[in-house]
Amino acid sequence: MGVRNSLASSLSAALRTWLIPRRYGVMRWSYTLQRISGVAITLYFVAHVVETGNVVGGAQVWTVPSYEYARNVWTETVEFLANPLFDAGLIVIGFLVFFHTVNGVRLFLAHFGIILGKPHRPEYPYTPASMTRLQLALFWLSIALALAALLYSVNVFFKVILP
Amino acid sequence: MSREARIMFLHYITGIVILVAGGIHLWTVFLTAPIEENLRFDNSPFAVLNVYRNWVLAGSLEALLIAVAFHGFNGLRVILLELHQGRAWTRTVNLAVSVVAVAVTIYGTRTILIASQIA
Numbered sequence: 001m002g003v004r005n006s007l008a009s010s011l012s013a014a015l016r017t018w019l020i021p022r023r024y025g026v027m028r029w030s031y032t033l034q035r036i037s038g039v040a041i042t043l044y045f046v047a048h049v050v051e052t053g054n055v056v057g058g059a060q061v062w063t064v065p066s067y068e069y070a071r072n073v074w075t076e077t078v079e080f081l082a083n084p085l086f087d088a089g090l091i092v093i094g095f096l097v098f099f100h101t102v103n104g105v106r107l108f109l110a111h112f113g114i115i116l117g118k119p120h121r122p123e124y125p126y127t128p129a130s131m132t133r134l135q136l137a138l139f140w141l142s143i144a145l146a147l148a149a150l151l152y153s154v155n156v157f158f159k160v161i162l163p
Numbered sequence: 164m165s166r167e168a169r170i171m172f173l174h175y176i177t178g179i180v181i182l183v184a185g186g187i188h189l190w191t192v193f194l195t196a197p198i199e200e201n202l203r204f205d206n207s208p209f210a211v212l213n214v215y216r217n218w219v220l221a222g223s224l225e226a227l228l229i230a231v232a233f234h235g236f237n238g239l240r241v242i243l244l245e246l247h248q249g250r251a252w253t254r255t256v257n258l259a260v261s262v263v264a265v266a267v268t269i270y271g272t273r274t275i276l277i278a279s280q281i282a
Contacts, residue, residue, distance in 0.1 A: 007247055007249075007252065010246065010247040010248070011246050011247055014245070014246040014247070015246065035238075035242055038235065038238045038239075038242075039238075039239060039242065041235065042231075042235035042236065042238065042239055045231050045232075045235055045267075046263075046267055049228070049267050049270055049271040049274070050270070052211075052271075052274055053270060053271075053273075053274045055204075055211050055212070055215070055274060055278045056273075056274055056277040056278050056281065059270075061277065062273060062277075063277070064277055064280045064281060065277070065281065067281055067282065070204070070278075070281055071204045071205070074204045074211065075204060078202050097185075101181075101182060101185070104178050105182070108175050108178060108179070111175060112175075156193065156198055
Protein backbone atom coordinates (compact mmCIF):
# COMPACT_ATOMS: atom_id res chain seq x y z
CA MET A 1 0.00 0.00 0.00
CA GLY A 2 1.52 3.28 -1.06
CA VAL A 3 1.71 6.47 1.00
CA ARG A 4 -1.61 8.34 0.76
CA ASN A 5 -0.96 11.84 -0.48
CA SER A 6 -4.20 12.79 -2.16
CA LEU A 7 -5.03 16.49 -1.91
CA ALA A 8 -8.14 15.95 0.22
CA SER A 9 -6.52 13.55 2.70
CA SER A 10 -3.39 15.64 3.29
CA LEU A 11 -5.40 18.86 3.59
CA SER A 12 -7.79 17.38 6.14
CA ALA A 13 -4.98 15.72 8.14
CA ALA A 14 -2.96 18.94 8.26
CA LEU A 15 -5.97 21.10 9.10
CA ARG A 16 -7.02 18.72 11.90
CA THR A 17 -3.52 18.99 13.34
CA TRP A 18 -3.23 22.74 13.34
CA LEU A 19 -6.82 23.61 14.16
CA ILE A 20 -6.61 21.63 17.42
CA PRO A 21 -3.59 23.24 19.07
CA ARG A 22 -4.09 21.96 22.65
CA ARG A 23 -1.40 19.74 24.26
CA TYR A 24 1.48 21.54 22.57
CA GLY A 25 1.86 24.69 24.65
CA VAL A 26 1.27 28.37 24.04
CA MET A 27 3.53 28.64 20.99
CA ARG A 28 1.32 26.18 19.14
CA TRP A 29 -1.63 28.48 19.82
CA SER A 30 0.48 31.34 18.46
CA TYR A 31 1.14 29.32 15.27
CA THR A 32 -2.53 28.50 14.72
CA LEU A 33 -3.81 31.99 15.59
CA GLN A 34 -1.19 33.63 13.34
CA ARG A 35 -2.40 31.53 10.38
CA ILE A 36 -6.13 31.92 11.04
CA SER A 37 -5.76 35.68 11.55
CA GLY A 38 -3.58 35.98 8.42
CA VAL A 39 -6.13 34.21 6.21
CA ALA A 40 -9.03 36.22 7.68
CA ILE A 41 -7.20 39.56 7.24
CA THR A 42 -6.26 38.68 3.63
CA LEU A 43 -9.91 37.91 2.81
CA TYR A 44 -10.96 41.17 4.51
CA PHE A 45 -8.25 43.03 2.54
CA VAL A 46 -9.72 41.86 -0.78
CA ALA A 47 -13.24 42.88 0.34
CA HIS A 48 -11.88 46.24 1.55
CA VAL A 49 -10.16 46.97 -1.79
CA VAL A 50 -13.42 46.15 -3.61
CA GLU A 51 -15.45 48.28 -1.17
CA THR A 52 -13.13 51.31 -1.38
CA GLY A 53 -13.26 50.93 -5.18
CA ASN A 54 -16.71 52.49 -4.83
CA VAL A 55 -15.06 55.82 -3.93
CA VAL A 56 -14.63 56.29 -7.69
CA GLY A 57 -17.98 54.68 -8.58
CA GLY A 58 -17.30 50.92 -8.67
CA ALA A 59 -15.61 48.25 -10.80
CA GLN A 60 -16.80 49.55 -14.18
CA VAL A 61 -15.11 52.96 -13.72
CA TRP A 62 -11.62 53.20 -15.26
CA THR A 63 -11.54 56.94 -16.11
CA VAL A 64 -12.17 59.94 -13.84
CA PRO A 65 -15.96 60.04 -13.22
CA SER A 66 -18.12 63.06 -12.40
CA TYR A 67 -18.00 64.27 -8.78
CA GLU A 68 -21.75 63.71 -8.26
CA TYR A 69 -21.73 60.16 -9.64
CA ALA A 70 -18.79 59.06 -7.43
CA ARG A 71 -20.28 60.80 -4.37
CA ASN A 72 -23.65 59.05 -4.83
CA VAL A 73 -22.09 55.59 -5.21
CA TRP A 74 -19.84 56.15 -2.16
CA THR A 75 -22.75 57.46 -0.02
CA GLU A 76 -24.83 54.39 -0.94
CA THR A 77 -21.88 52.13 -0.07
CA VAL A 78 -21.39 53.73 3.36
CA GLU A 79 -25.15 53.45 4.06
CA PHE A 80 -25.16 49.78 2.98
CA LEU A 81 -22.18 48.98 5.22
CA ALA A 82 -23.54 50.86 8.28
CA ASN A 83 -25.19 47.93 10.04
CA PRO A 84 -24.35 45.95 13.20
CA LEU A 85 -23.30 42.82 11.27
CA PHE A 86 -20.51 44.61 9.34
CA ASP A 87 -19.54 46.59 12.47
CA ALA A 88 -19.16 43.32 14.42
CA GLY A 89 -17.05 41.93 11.56
CA LEU A 90 -14.77 45.00 11.70
CA ILE A 91 -14.37 44.56 15.47
CA VAL A 92 -13.21 40.95 14.96
CA ILE A 93 -10.84 42.09 12.17
CA GLY A 94 -9.46 44.78 14.55
CA PHE A 95 -8.69 42.08 17.14
CA LEU A 96 -7.05 39.84 14.53
CA VAL A 97 -5.00 42.68 12.98
CA PHE A 98 -3.52 43.73 16.33
CA PHE A 99 -2.76 40.12 17.32
CA HIS A 100 -1.18 39.33 13.91
CA THR A 101 0.90 42.54 13.94
CA VAL A 102 2.40 42.24 17.43
CA ASN A 103 2.90 38.47 17.18
CA GLY A 104 4.39 39.12 13.72
CA VAL A 105 6.92 41.51 15.28
CA ARG A 106 7.85 38.69 17.72
CA LEU A 107 8.32 36.31 14.77
CA PHE A 108 10.41 38.94 12.92
CA LEU A 109 12.69 39.37 15.96
CA ALA A 110 12.96 35.58 16.42
CA HIS A 111 13.58 34.94 12.69
CA PHE A 112 16.55 37.32 12.68
CA GLY A 113 17.91 35.80 15.92
CA ILE A 114 17.37 38.88 18.10
CA ILE A 115 15.24 37.28 20.84
CA LEU A 116 16.31 33.63 20.55
CA GLY A 117 17.80 31.92 23.62
CA LYS A 118 21.29 30.38 23.59
CA PRO A 119 21.48 26.63 22.81
CA HIS A 120 22.04 24.40 25.86
CA ARG A 121 22.31 20.70 26.72
CA PRO A 122 18.78 19.17 26.63
CA GLU A 123 17.68 18.37 30.15
CA TYR A 124 14.31 17.32 31.52
CA PRO A 125 11.66 18.80 31.07
CA TYR A 126 13.25 19.79 27.74
CA THR A 127 12.04 23.38 27.56
CA PRO A 128 13.17 24.73 24.18
CA ALA A 129 15.98 27.27 24.56
CA SER A 130 14.35 29.35 21.83
CA MET A 131 11.24 29.98 23.95
CA THR A 132 12.61 32.88 25.97
CA ARG A 133 10.61 34.85 28.52
CA LEU A 134 10.72 37.82 26.14
CA GLN A 135 9.08 35.72 23.41
CA LEU A 136 6.34 34.58 25.79
CA ALA A 137 5.86 38.16 27.02
CA LEU A 138 5.51 39.39 23.43
CA PHE A 139 2.92 36.68 22.70
CA TRP A 140 0.82 37.73 25.70
CA LEU A 141 1.33 41.40 24.77
CA SER A 142 -0.14 40.60 21.34
CA ILE A 143 -3.23 39.10 23.04
CA ALA A 144 -3.52 42.09 25.42
CA LEU A 145 -3.23 44.69 22.63
CA ALA A 146 -5.70 42.72 20.49
CA LEU A 147 -8.21 42.80 23.37
CA ALA A 148 -7.58 46.55 23.80
CA ALA A 149 -8.24 47.07 20.06
CA LEU A 150 -11.42 45.00 20.39
CA LEU A 151 -12.70 47.16 23.28
CA TYR A 152 -11.72 50.37 21.44
CA SER A 153 -13.55 49.33 18.27
CA VAL A 154 -16.64 48.16 20.21
CA ASN A 155 -16.73 51.69 21.62
CA VAL A 156 -16.21 53.31 18.21
CA PHE A 157 -18.96 51.31 16.46
CA PHE A 158 -21.49 50.71 19.26
CA LYS A 159 -20.70 53.59 21.71
CA VAL A 160 -21.40 51.29 24.68
CA ILE A 161 -18.39 52.08 26.88
CA LEU A 162 -17.90 55.83 26.51
CA PRO A 163 -20.53 58.24 25.13
CA MET B 164 19.78 33.18 -0.91
CA SER B 165 17.47 30.69 -2.60
CA ARG B 166 14.27 31.86 -4.28
CA GLU B 167 12.08 30.81 -1.35
CA ALA B 168 14.47 32.46 1.15
CA ARG B 169 14.30 35.70 -0.86
CA ILE B 170 10.49 35.52 -0.87
CA MET B 171 10.39 34.98 2.92
CA PHE B 172 12.84 37.87 3.43
CA LEU B 173 10.43 40.05 1.42
CA HIS B 174 7.58 38.67 3.56
CA TYR B 175 9.28 40.12 6.66
CA ILE B 176 10.18 43.40 4.92
CA THR B 177 6.59 43.91 3.71
CA GLY B 178 5.49 43.16 7.29
CA ILE B 179 7.51 46.18 8.47
CA VAL B 180 6.09 48.33 5.61
CA ILE B 181 2.57 47.30 6.70
CA LEU B 182 3.39 48.22 10.32
CA VAL B 183 4.22 51.80 9.25
CA ALA B 184 1.73 52.35 6.39
CA GLY B 185 -1.04 50.50 8.25
CA GLY B 186 -0.37 52.67 11.30
CA ILE B 187 -0.78 55.81 9.14
CA HIS B 188 -4.01 54.37 7.65
CA LEU B 189 -5.53 53.57 11.08
CA TRP B 190 -4.44 56.98 12.38
CA THR B 191 -6.17 58.85 9.50
CA VAL B 192 -9.39 56.80 9.78
CA PHE B 193 -9.80 56.49 13.55
CA LEU B 194 -7.72 59.10 15.38
CA THR B 195 -8.01 62.35 13.39
CA ALA B 196 -11.79 62.87 13.82
CA PRO B 197 -14.96 60.84 14.61
CA ILE B 198 -15.22 57.99 12.09
CA GLU B 199 -18.51 59.26 10.61
CA GLU B 200 -16.70 62.47 9.61
CA ASN B 201 -13.77 60.58 8.03
CA LEU B 202 -16.09 58.31 6.03
CA ARG B 203 -17.66 61.34 4.30
CA PHE B 204 -16.98 61.66 0.59
CA ASP B 205 -15.63 65.21 0.91
CA ASN B 206 -15.74 68.42 2.99
CA SER B 207 -13.89 67.38 6.13
CA PRO B 208 -10.08 67.40 6.58
CA PHE B 209 -9.67 63.59 6.41
CA ALA B 210 -12.74 62.73 4.30
CA VAL B 211 -11.99 59.98 1.78
CA LEU B 212 -11.33 62.25 -1.22
CA ASN B 213 -9.03 64.48 0.83
CA VAL B 214 -6.95 61.45 1.86
CA TYR B 215 -6.53 60.46 -1.81
CA ARG B 216 -5.75 64.08 -2.78
CA ASN B 217 -2.89 64.27 -0.26
CA TRP B 218 0.05 62.68 -2.10
CA VAL B 219 1.80 61.57 1.13
CA LEU B 220 -1.32 59.75 2.40
CA ALA B 221 -2.18 58.42 -1.08
CA GLY B 222 1.43 57.20 -1.44
CA SER B 223 1.27 55.43 1.91
CA LEU B 224 -2.02 53.79 0.84
CA GLU B 225 -0.35 52.55 -2.37
CA ALA B 226 2.59 51.19 -0.33
CA LEU B 227 0.10 49.51 2.03
CA LEU B 228 -1.81 48.02 -0.92
CA ILE B 229 1.31 46.52 -2.53
CA ALA B 230 2.75 45.31 0.80
CA VAL B 231 -0.49 43.66 2.00
CA ALA B 232 -1.12 42.08 -1.42
CA PHE B 233 2.36 40.52 -1.32
CA HIS B 234 2.39 39.65 2.40
CA GLY B 235 -1.18 38.30 2.54
CA PHE B 236 -1.08 36.21 -0.61
CA ASN B 237 2.43 34.92 0.09
CA GLY B 238 1.18 33.90 3.56
CA LEU B 239 -1.75 32.11 1.94
CA ARG B 240 0.68 30.42 -0.50
CA VAL B 241 2.95 29.26 2.34
CA ILE B 242 -0.04 27.80 4.24
CA LEU B 243 -1.36 26.00 1.14
CA LEU B 244 2.10 24.57 0.32
CA GLU B 245 2.49 23.49 3.94
CA LEU B 246 -0.85 21.65 3.91
CA HIS B 247 -0.09 19.58 0.81
CA GLN B 248 2.98 18.83 -1.30
CA GLY B 249 3.38 18.03 -4.99
CA ARG B 250 4.75 19.65 -8.14
CA ALA B 251 1.36 20.30 -9.79
CA TRP B 252 -0.11 21.64 -6.53
CA THR B 253 2.89 23.98 -6.01
CA ARG B 254 2.64 25.34 -9.56
CA THR B 255 -1.13 25.83 -9.33
CA VAL B 256 -0.95 27.57 -5.94
CA ASN B 257 1.95 29.81 -7.02
CA LEU B 258 0.14 30.86 -10.19
CA ALA B 259 -3.28 31.35 -8.55
CA VAL B 260 -2.06 33.53 -5.65
CA SER B 261 0.15 35.58 -7.99
CA VAL B 262 -2.72 36.29 -10.39
CA VAL B 263 -5.13 37.30 -7.59
CA ALA B 264 -2.49 39.44 -5.82
CA VAL B 265 -1.65 41.32 -9.06
CA ALA B 266 -5.37 41.77 -9.90
CA VAL B 267 -6.16 43.20 -6.45
CA THR B 268 -3.12 45.53 -6.67
CA ILE B 269 -4.17 46.80 -10.12
CA TYR B 270 -7.77 47.40 -8.92
CA GLY B 271 -6.65 49.22 -5.77
CA THR B 272 -4.11 51.33 -7.69
CA ARG B 273 -6.88 52.33 -10.12
CA THR B 274 -8.95 53.55 -7.16
CA ILE B 275 -6.07 55.60 -5.72
CA LEU B 276 -5.10 57.16 -9.09
CA ILE B 277 -8.68 58.03 -10.12
CA ALA B 278 -9.88 59.19 -6.68
CA SER B 279 -6.99 61.65 -6.41
CA GLN B 280 -8.21 63.36 -9.64
CA ILE B 281 -11.94 63.69 -8.85
CA ALA B 282 -12.77 67.40 -8.63
